[in-house]
Amino acid sequence: MNLLAIESSTEFLSLALQAGTEVHAFHECTGPAASQRILPEIQRLLAQAHFTLAGLDGIAYGMGPGAFTGVRVAVGVTQGLALGAGLPVVGVSSLQTVAQAAWLETQAEKVLVCLDARMGEVYHAAFTRQQNEWVEVSAPVVCKPHDVPAIEGNDWLAAGSGWRIFADSLSGQYAGKISQIHADLLPTAPAMLTLAHPRFAAGETQSADQAAPLYVRNRVALTASERAQGQTL
Secondary structure, X not given: OOEEEEEXXXXXXXXXXXXXOEEEEEEEEOHHHHHHHHHHHHHHHHHHOOOOHHHOOEEEEEEEOOOHHXXXXXXXXXXXXXXXXXXXXXXXXXXXXXXXXXXXXXXXXEEEEEEEOOOOOEXXXXXXXXXXXXXXXXXXXXEOHHHOOOOOOOOEEEEOOHHHHOHHHHHHHOOOOEEEEEOOOOOOHHHHHHHHHHHHHOOOOEOHHXXXXXXXXXXXXXXXXXXHOOOXX
């Protein structure tokens, strides 16, 4: 199967092109420049694989939650490319992609994801792996580190940038439940590909006009003073 994956919900722009058995990837901390870099980098990957959009079977996109601008970039570019080429799409949770990245690296089957959400908050979700699929045991939310939802059991792997920035607070909230911490893990397009592939194979797709972001934060703009302080959403 030939698929393109687009993930830009964090400060990293992550792209992956699966062409048959080969995967070509791009992963770089681009920050706000993602909107300018994304189309040239997609074209570069297609050229590298000697492929065209019309030769793809579909596009997977990171639907969030994450930075508003980054999520909108992924959704908008996916819609534009998919509509133009007549391709189906699949939206993948950015938090579940972190859980998948953790499993690919460690084979952990209980993953507690906390990504930095700026403004002193984290995007939080918890997943367990059952019969080769992820089950969401704590739905995605945005909250302060001291307000994270409780989870049952122990031996959880903690993943995501929130564990680096709010390590003390989160570790205190989940004392005795965490067996290892991988704060460097982020949602990546290659990990997303492994989640999207079976959904495309099963026909669990959307039309391009149905591609939509997953927002768990109601605020869509900062005040002037917050912008002056360098805060971002």
